[in-house]
Amino acid sequence: MVIDKIENYRLYSQLTQRLAKGFEFITTTDLKAIASGKHEIDSDKIFAIVQEYDTKDESECVLEGHHKYIDIQYVIRGVELMGFAPLTNQKMVEEDLEKDYTFYEGDTSLLRVEEGMFTLFFPEDLHRPCVKVGEVSKVKKVVVKVKI
Secondary structure (H helix, E strand, O other): OEEEEHHHOHHHHOOOHHHHHHHHHHHHOOOOOOOOEEEEEEOEOEEEEEEEEEOEOHHHOOEEEOOOEEEEEEEEEOEEEEEEEEOOOOEEEEEEOOOOEEEEEOOOEEEEEEOOEEEEEOOOEEEEEEEOEOEOOEEEEEEEEEEO
16 A cells, blocks of 8 residues: 655556556546546556545445555545555455455554545555545545556
8 A cells, every 4th residue: 555645656657557557647637627437548457437525434434445456546636534454354245346346344544645645555455435534525536447
């Protein structure tokens, strides 16, 4: 798991060519103007999902993990807490391998992620996004899915 400011993306874009393409999308696209929804970057290998939502109480947010994709979660506007826990022996609640998600029960460490910051979540990293920081915040975020 990585958390950093977008100015430092080059430190991580060198890990794989696909991560580099994902960061290129984030740094060259007018994300403030982009519409919500799915945006293809490189067929099913790399795509972006732009989301706009209100943050919620931690109890309303789901702990999730992925098997086929790395998530680059970049906050375009707003602030949220993202829970993080390494995948160990958490109880699985629901799984859809076709849609590449598994939901779990478990505790997380909360990290503050605000405008201009991103996180990288690998398959070994469980995450609970969308948690409010004190008051509810309107967030616009892009999640770039990078196939492993």
